[in-house]
Amino acid sequence: MTSLNDLPLRDNLRGLTPYGAPQLHVAVALNVNENTHGIPDAVARDIVAAMTEAIRTINRYPDREFTELRESLARYLGHGLTRENIWAANGSNEVLQQVLQAFGGPGRSVLGFAPTYSMYSLLASGTGTRWIAGTRDADFELTPATATGWVDTVSPDLVFLCSPNNPTGTPLSLDTIAAVYDATDGVVVVDEAYAEFGPSGAPSALTLLPGRERLLVSRTMSKAFAFAGARVGYLAADPAVTDALRLVRLPYHLSALTQAAAIAALAHTAEMLAMVDDIRGQRDRLVAELAVLGYSPLRSASNFVLFGGVDDPRGTFEALLAEGILVRDVGIPGHLRVTAGTEAETSVFLTALAGLGQHSVVQPNKLLE
Structure with a gap:
């Protein structure tokens, strides 16, 4: 089988990898900053x-x-x-x-x-x-x-x-x-x-x-x-x-x-924009509760939160994935990124993260049904 290296690819494209986050079927996908609320x-x-x-x-x-x-x-x-x-x-x-x-x-x-x-x-x-x-x-x-x-x-x-x-x-x-x-x-x-x-x-x-x-x-x-x-x-x-x-x-x-x-x-x-306020609320909740957990969330004006203080980003990513929760390892040392989802999705993420035992425990809201 011909490999990519066997093709007459342009020099400035050699060694590059395509863009793409993992496309996995999980219960709670919070990795690509989608609006998880859906269309009315x-x-x-x-x-x-x-x-x-x-x-x-x-x-x-x-x-x-x-x-x-x-x-x-x-x-x-x-x-x-x-x-x-x-x-x-x-x-x-x-x-x-x-x-x-x-x-x-x-x-x-x-x-x-x-x-x-x-x-x-x-x-x-x-x-x-x-x-x-x-x-x-x-x-x-x-x-x-x-x-x-x-x-x-x-x-x-x-x-x-x-x-x-x-x-x-x-x-x-x-x-x-x-x-x-x-x-x-x-x-x-x-x-x-x-x-x-x-x-x-x-x-x-x-x-x-x-x-x-x-x-x-x-x-x-x-x-x-x-x-x-x-x-x-x-x-x-x-x-x-x-x-x-x-x-x-x-x-x-x-x-x-x-x-x-x-x-x-x-x-x-x-x-279509009615859910924006709710998403902002979940984003702010993530910032507040990640800090309580002992992480270092950055201030965010988006629908996601980047948080530092992650001792083992890859290990934490894999542990959350095992719980059916997909976040994003963006390659910044000591950091992970999570999308602000629905209230239930946010609760599942925070509860699972607290359960990993790296930091102190947060009181979860209603869990995802």
Whole structure:
């Protein structure tokens, strides 16, 4: 059998491993930051009805400009945005890939701040863009001084800022974003995949868009909208940016079914986002009770918590897995990451972790039935 090493693979892809968390069937999956609450039945029925209608014309190509979807996304985001400011693709990963195809490539570089979303470096490799991993401040924060220091040192063509950062959950100030933009002539991408889980009323990087034609704000429907399986990501930017992305996108890249499902979901924004407050509550509960257990949770503005003080991350991961609970070992020494699930799922996780005996015991809430 031919192995990967036997193929004439591009040099910059040799030795890499594909992105992917373990896909295991367990009772409590809290490893990939999904919204575990699911879609309300009434909303699901409307989505199914919209997709059924779309099926009637499935013999034709979909709207190449996904016009209605862009209009729906612009209404959802607000901030005076119109469809001309909006782009969408099959998940925010494809959005970011298209950004790198348009503005990166051989001879160009993208700066990120490690640890951060591991797909950034893989997308860079896939587009022939040089990945530069800058460092963060204590507790994985990122100040304007640290961020601009790296920009001044390496002069990147693009900068990726994850806000809040994955896998650490730490928020990013608008001051840092604005300072990075002012420090570079390149494209600045703010990845706000988890923005809806931030404090109520917290400002988004969307407020910085006016007058900043090189600033792109990426979002997703996967997390807050419980739409991970539909694969819908999008960004807001100057209309010239969407023109640039048209140069690299594949024809008809968003299927008619994807467009119909997303438009129907956005028509029910209030219902789809109703679980966000509950998720925030479980995230805050994780932070509080992990500390009681003797761990060191980081502050989080996302739907997950990274916690330190884990003597044996791999052993703890395996022990939880044996109990039917899947968390994420993100490769940061002494740390694990857990998604904020339902109240019952959170209780099962905390009870199991307490039972491992590494630290003191927490009083569990109602267990998962």
